[in-house]
Amino acid sequence: MSQEKKEKKMTLSLPEEELMGSGHRACQGCGAALAMRYALKALGEKTVLCIPACCWSVIDGPFPYSSLDVPIYHCAFETAAVSASGVKAGLEMVGDTETTVVAWAGDGGTFDIGIQALSGAAERNDDILYVCYDNEAYMNTGIQRSSATPYGAWTTTTPVKHFKNRPKKDMEAIMAAHRIPYIATASVGYPEDLFKKVKKAKDIEGTRFLHIYAPCPPGWRSRSEDTVKLSRMVVQNAIFPLYEIEWGEKYTLNIKLREKKPVDDYLRMQGRFRHLTEKEIAYIQEEVNRKWERLLSLMDRSN
Amino acid sequence: MKKEKQAKEIIFKSEKEVPLMPMSVGNMLWNKTGGWRNIRPVIDLENCIQCGICWKFCPDVAISIENERPVVDYVYCKGCGLCAEECPSKCIAMVEEEK
Numbered sequence: 001m002s003q004e005k006k007e008k009k010m011t012l013s014l015p016e017e018e019l020m021g022s023g024h025r026a027c028q029g030c031g032a033a034l035a036m037r038y039a040l041k042a043l044g045e046k047t048v049l050c051i052p053a054c055c056w057s058v059i060d061g062p063f064p065y066s067s068l069d070v071p072i073y074h075c076a077f078e079t080a081a082v083s084a085s086g087v088k089a090g091l092e093m094v095g096d097t098e099t100t101v102v103a104w105a106g107d108g109g110t111f112d113i114g115i116q117a118l119s120g121a122a123e124r125n126d127d128i129l130y131v132c133y134d135n136e137a138y139m140n141t142g143i144q145r146s147s148a149t150p151y152g153a154w155t156t157t158t159p160v161k162h163f164k165n166r167p168k169k170d171m172e173a174i175m176a177a178h179r180i181p182y183i184a185t186a187s188v189g190y191p192e193d194l195f196k197k198v199k200k201a202k203d204i205e206g207t208r209f210l211h212i213y214a215p216c217p218p219g220w221r222s223r224s225e226d227t228v229k230l231s232r233m234v235v236q237n238a239i240f241p242l243y244e245i246e247w248g249e250k251y252t253l254n255i256k257l258r259e260k261k262p263v264d265d266y267l268r269m270q271g272r273f274r275h276l277t278e279k280e281i282a283y284i285q286e287e288v289n290r291k292w293e294r295l296l297s298l299m300d301r302s303n
Numbered sequence: 304m305k306k307e308k309q310a311k312e313i314i315f316k317s318e319k320e321v322p323l324m325p326m327s328v329g330n331m332l333w334n335k336t337g338g339w340r341n342i343r344p345v346i347d348l349e350n351c352i353q354c355g356i357c358w359k360f361c362p363d364v365a366i367s368i369e370n371e372r373p374v375v376d377y378v379y380c381k382g383c384g385l386c387a388e389e390c391p392s393k394c395i396a397m398v399e400e401e402k
Contacts, residue, residue: 013355029385064322
C-alpha cells in the first residue's frame with residue numbers, strides 16, 4: 001500500500017519556485033503574505049516592487065535584510081503609483097523594457113492616501129502594475145478605519161458604539177472610469193485565479209489595477225486558520241465578487257455563483273462584526289444583493 | 304538551480320562597513336519565527352493524498368515538497384493552523400508545544 005503511494009506523482013497547481021523566503025515578519029495566517037507569494041510566482045525574477053508604508057514594508061524586514069528575492073523600493077505613503085512610474089521611466093531610459101514595475105500598496109495607500117498618485121498614473125496610462133492588497137483597515141498602525149472598511153465593522157477609531165456606518169469605497173468603479181486596459185479583483189482563497197490574473201496583467205501594456213482581498217486575523221478578530229476560508233466565503237456570498245474589467249467597459253465574471261450564500265456565516269466568523277444586530281445584518285445583505293444585481297446588469301450590458 | 308541562501312545575521316562593526324546606498328544585503332532567514340508557535344502541525348503521511356494544498360496555503364513558506372511528500376520546517380512554521388484547516392483528508396493534526 002505504502003509502496004504504491006510512493007510512486008504517485010504530486011501535481012501542484014502553482015509553480016514550485018519561491019521568490020519569497022521564510023522568516024518574514026507577517027502575523028500568523030497573514031493574507032497579505034499569501035498574496036505576495038502567489039503574485040511573485042507569476043511575476044518572476046524580472047520585477048521591481050515599489051512598496052509605500054503598509055504592512056508589507058514591515059513584513060519584508062528591517063535594513064539590511066529583505067525576505068524577497070526581487071528589488072524593493074520603499075517609498076513614501078502617498079507615492080506608490082508615481083514612484084513606480086518613475087522607476088519604469090528610469091528603466092526605459094537605460095533600455096530595459098522587460099522588467100515589470102509593480103506598485104504594491106495596502107488599502108490605506110490606495111483608497112485614501114495614494115489615490116491622487118494612482119489617478120494621475122492611470123490618466124497618463126503609465127506602464128505599471130498597481131496591486132492593492134485589501135485588509136480593510138490601517139492594520140499596520142493599529143486597526144484604524146480606512147475608506148475600504150466595510151459597513152458595520154469595528155476598528156479602534158470606529159468603536160462598537162459608533163461603528164462605521166458608511167459603505168466601502170467602490171475602487172473598481174473609480175478605476176474603470178479612468179478607462180485603463182485592465183482591472184481585476186482577486187482573492188487569496190482562489191490562488192489559481194490570482195496567479196492567472198497576475199500573469200495576464202504582466203503581459204498587458206498600460207496601467208493595470210489588481211485588487212486582492214487579503215484577510216488579517218489580528219485586525220478582524222478572526223482565527224488565524226480561517227484566513228483562506230474567509231477569503232473563499234467572501235467570494236461565494238458576493239460581498240467581493242471576482243471579475244475583470246477591460247478598457248473600463250468589458251466586464252467578465254470569473255467565479256460564477258449558482259447560489260449566493262447568506263452573509264450571516266461570514267460576519268459571525270469575525271469579531272469585528274460581533275456587535276451587529278439582526279436588523280443591521282439584514283441591511284448588509286440588502287446592500288450586497290443590490291451591488292450584485294448592479295454588477296450582473298453591467299455584465300449583461302457589456303456582452 | 305537557485306543559489307543557496309544563508310541564515311546569517313549581519314553586524315556592522317563600524318560606520319565604514321555600512322553600504323553607501325541603503326540596500327538589502329542579507330535575507331530574513333536569520334529570523335527564526337518558529338519561536339512564535341503555540342501549536343505545531345504534525346502530518347500523518349500514511350493518510351496523505353499528496354494534493355499539495357498544505358504547501359499551497361502556507362503563508363510562511365514553511366512546507367516544502369520532498370520525495371513527493373510535504374515536509375514541515377519547524378524552524379520557521381508560526382503555527383497558524385491554515386494547513387490543518389485546509390487539508391482535505393484531515394491528516395494534519397495541531398499538537399500543543401511542550402515547554
